[in-house]
Amino acid sequence: MKPLGYSIVNRFDPDALFAPKSVLLSGAGTALGEALGNALAAGGFPGRIVRPGEDEGGVDLALIADPPEAVPGIIAGLAGRVRGAAVVYAAVEGLREIALAARVRVIGPRSFGIAAPAARLNALRSHMPPPPGRVALLGQSPALARAVIDWAAxxxxxxxxxxxxxxxxxxxxxxxxxxxxxxxxxxxxxxxIAGLRDPRLFLSAARAAARLRPIVAIVPGARLDDPSGIALAGFEAALRRAGVLLTTSLGEFLAAAETLTRARPAQGERLAILGNSEGACRLAADTALAASIELAVLSDETRRVLGLLLGDLPPASGPIALPDTPGTRLADVAAMLAAAPEVGGVLVIHAPSGPEDDAAIAGLIACSGSIRAPLLAAVLGETTAAPQRRRLAEAGVAAFATPERAVEGFGDLLRHAAIRAAARELPPSAVLDVAPDRTAVHAALSLARNGGRTALPQDACFAILRAYGIETAETRIVDTAEDVAAAASSLGFPVVVKVSHPDLAQRRPEGSVSLDLPDAASAAAAAALITARLRRRGDFPEGARFLVQHQLPRARELRILVGEQPFVGPTIGFGPGGGDATDASRLAFDLPPLNLKLAEGLIRRAGGNALLRPARGIDEADRAAVAGTLVRISQLVVDWPEIERLDIDPLFATGAGVVAANVRITLHAPGERRAKLPITPYPAHLAHTLTLKGRVFQIRPIRPEDAAAHQRLFTRLAPEDVRFRFFSAVRQLAPEQVVRLTEVDYGRELALIAVETATAETVGVARLVRSDTDGTEGEFAILVESGAKGVGLGSVLMGDLIDWARDEGVIDMVGQVLADNHPMLAFIRHLGFSIAHIPGEEDVVEARLRLT
Known part of the structure; x- marks a missing residue:
């Protein structure tokens, strides 16, 4: 099976694209072509610039400035002659198919160009060249890109x-x-980001990049396109899973760029605010509190030290305003606050004061290089303040024009710190193994399909949930009011009576439900009243029946909503239930697949403590049962792509567990296909059990819950095995390393572990990580602890890994091996790998296996 998004045309050479030695400029006679030629020349591009027909031997980069109608012929003429890619500036319909036919990689259509200042490459449609530095800017709007470049300089x-x-x-x-x-x-x-063609490839790449550097995103028009906000919430959930910060305004976007480029990481969650303007300090404090950013509470010791400098004790909490302070005093106080363990970051606000301004800015610059906590400066004004902000920026201090933007910057530091903390957090070892009754689900879905319906009746919905281990309210479905009375008596009182019909599966007509019915007569009367009421309005479908449920004791009402969103496909929403079914604004969202750790995070973001805590007459809800239900729903979504929408409302939660009382499930129309899941699910089909020389092992893909076992495996390794695997005498794995090794992206890598069933311990692991941009080359590694060697386990792990790589479209498996690791070299030679010396590396050789 070929991986989606990895192999559409010839292999992509990013070095040829971003550091080209030769550029073909097509359409040089157009206004755009002339502007691009001028930009290349002004930027001092050091390579060859050729015109069509002069590119014998091929080029690294092609710039196509021709009008749309000429582009297909130009690309066809470049077949096999572009090592990097062609940038297409015009709006060309069907560009993907045109490029596929010519086997030419393309950026576009409607690209605003490409620039790599370090390579002296500028091929942008821009009024000015981007200054060199370390920030990367990717976008789809030329105007916004020009605005960011204009702001940056x-x-x-x-x-x-x-x-x-x-x-x-x-x-x-x-x-x-x-x-x-x-x-x-x-x-x-x-x-x-305005749109994505391949959300899975995007999120996979974003996750890998976010582990190494901060990433900030903005999505213009997300609420304009979807006023409900669900699409934006779903995309924010996807970005959160990838470790990307989402901003909602251009100002916040630029503030994040300013902060993450210059400020040190936050040392804690509390912000200390000081300045020479009491009003501006109070504005900053208001902004922080509104954003749920805590203000620093100073210890007695910190106040005593500050008091020696200021001549008076500062307040224990709230901003410190020093309106008549000498020029360097703000910097002195900032340094003391930054040294306090109770302070996570320091915001200094400076309003223009005259002759002291230069000294104040110089003091902040000197202070910034010697403190541990992040220093953010808000320098107010424009005429005199703009040059001062520029001085701070050039010295590496995050500087802002308003207190509000500076506070937002500290919030970005906190969010980024939370992402990094999550990367270091080892998940619990508990795994919820969902063992569904697939036969029951298939029967319920087939019945709906055969009946020509996409909306499932309530009994079918309940059957599907029960098949995944989710308890549902005890229910009877009957035809007449007389039958309602009998059903109610069999269930016990009080009861609930609802009208039931496939046409009403996705809506609840007003007056179609009666609650808290104490006896059989009341239940029958309620059914008759519902019938009469709906018939008067013409809202009682032919063949409608009655659904009778035992009414549960008072409980927390929750909601789980599954639906498909632009950008990312299926999402899972969770929050309070019982409200307007069309209103999802109170829900928090995440993406399938979920494990228990992710489900707990979803509950927390939805206000889990308030949602689940005890109330008058209601026990505290079983948090573990709620998390388990979210995991089960996630698995249901992964297993059955036919499901377009699922809405459980209410899901009753008590201390004894959860019960679904009302469920709506809608299927995709015949012939429609669900968007692929943006996060590759756990490849459970690769798991198998085998016996080797009397010992039983389970071979399966690694999962996050294996972190503790992975740590224990490392502690049992012989020092020589550690050196052979890590090329050095590593003593222990840091928590973030363990997380990195166990929380893998199954779309781009695979780690197969061997678990000995007698001890339930991991005893071996084989890993393949796609190591090039197209994913056609993968780097392998294998490790088996001493006590499990000699039984053939390594051969099984590598054999399974090679089979998976071949199925996924990997062309070459490569790996580096220490030259003195003779057992490993003999082992991989036996598997068919070739061995070659690496120039300049006497101690390391490269092993390579061609899979095609």
């Missing part, structure tokens, strides 16, 4: 790359992010 921000992704026909965000993740000259990455 006076604010001391420079760029390693600027790439106009355009219409995502071929080389899009994913492949560019893969390159930037490996580029040592790139720091923070800024992305303006």
């Amino acid at each position: 006076p604010n001391g921000i420079g760029f390693s790359h600027v790439v106009g992704i355009g219409g995502n026909a071929d080389i899009g965000f994913g492949r560019v992010l893969d390159h930037l993740a490996r580029d040592p000259g790139t720091g923070p990455i800024l992305m303006e």
Whole structure:
């Protein structure tokens, strides 16, 4: 099976694209072509610039400035002659198919160009060249890109790359992010995203890059396109899973760029605010509190030290305003606050004061280089303040024009710190193994399909949930009011009576439900009243029946909503239930697949403590049962792509567990296909059990819950095995390393572990990571602990790994091996690998296996 998004045309050479030695400029006679030629010349491009017909031997980069109707012929003429890619500036319909036929990689259509200042390459449709630096900018809007470039220069921000992704026909965000993740000259990455062609490739690449450097995104028009906000919430959930910060305004976007480029990581969650303007300090405090950012509470010791400097004790909490302070005093106080363990960051606000301004700014610059906590400066004003902000920026201090933007910057530091903390957090070892009754689900779905319906009746919905181990309210479905009375008596009182019909599966007509019915007579009367009421309005479908449920004791009402969203496909929403079914604003969202750790995070973001805590007459809800239900729903979504929408409302939660009382499930229309899941699910089909010399092993893909077992495996390794695997005497694995090794992206890598069933311990692991931008080359590694060697386990692990790589379209498996690791060299030679020396590396050789 070929991996989606990895192999559409010839292999992509990012070095030829971003550091080309030759450029073909097509359409040089057009206004755009002339502007591009001038930009290349002004930037001092050191390579060859040729015209069509002069490119014998091929070129690294092609710039196609021709009008749309000429582009197909130009690309066809470049077949097999472009090592990097062709940038297409015009709006060309069907560009992907045109490029596929010519086997030419393309950026566009509607690209605003490409720039790599370090390579002296500028091929942007821009009014000015981007200054050199470490920030990468990827986007789809030429105007927004020009605005960011224009803002960057006076604010001391420079760029390693600027790439106009355009219409995502071929080389899009994913492949560019893969390159930037490996580029040592790139720091923070800024992305303006209007649309994605391949969400899975994008999120996979973003996750890999975000482990190495901050990434900030903005999505213009997300609420304009979907006023409900669900699409934006779903995309924010996807970006959160990838470790990307989402901003919602251009100002916040630029503030994040300013902060993450210059400020040190936050040392804690509390912000200390000081300045020479009491009003501005109070504005900053209000902004922080509104954003749920805690203000620092100073210890007695910190106040005593500050009091020696100021002549009076500062307040224990709230901002410190020093309106008549000498020029360097703000910096002195900032340094003391930054040294206090209770302070996570320091915001200094400076309003113009006259002759002391230069000294104040110089003091902040001197202070910034010697403190551990991040220092953020808000320098108010424009005429005299703009040059001062520029001085701060050039000295590496994050400087802002308003207190509000500076506070937002500290919030970005906190969010980025939370992402990094999550990368270091080892998940619990508990795994919820969902063992569904697939036969029951298939029967329920087939019955709906055979009946020509996409909306499932309630009994079918309940059957599907029960098949995944989710308890449902005890229910009877009957035809008449008389039958309602009998059903109610069999269930016990009080009861609930609802009208039931496939046409009403996705809506609840007003007056179609009666609650808290105490006896059989009341239940029958309620059914008759519902019938009469709906018939008067013409809202009682032919063949409608009645659903009778035992009414549960008072409980927390929750909601789980599954639906498909633009950008990312299926999402899972969770939050309070019982409200307007069309209103999802109170829900928090995440993406399938979920494990228990992710489910707990979803509950927490939805306000889990308030949602689940005890209330008058209601026990505290079983948090573990709620998390388990979310995992089960996630698995249901992964297993059955036919399901377009699922809505459980209410899901009753008590201390005894959870019960679904009302469920709506809608299927995709016949012939429609669900968007692929943006996060590759756990490949459970690769798991198997085998016996080797009397010992039983389970071979399966690694999962996050294996972190503790992986740590224990490392502690049992012989020192020589550690040296052979890590090329050095590693004593222990840091928590973030363990997380990195166990939380793998199954779309781009695989780690197969061997678990000995007698001890339930991991005893071996074989790993393959796609190591090039197209994913056609993979780097392998294998490790088996001493006590499990000699039984053939390594051969099984490597054999399974090779089979998976071949199925996934990997062309070459490569790995580096220490030259004195003779057992490993003999082992991989037996598997068919070739061995070659690496120039300049006497102690290391490269092993390679061609899979095609």
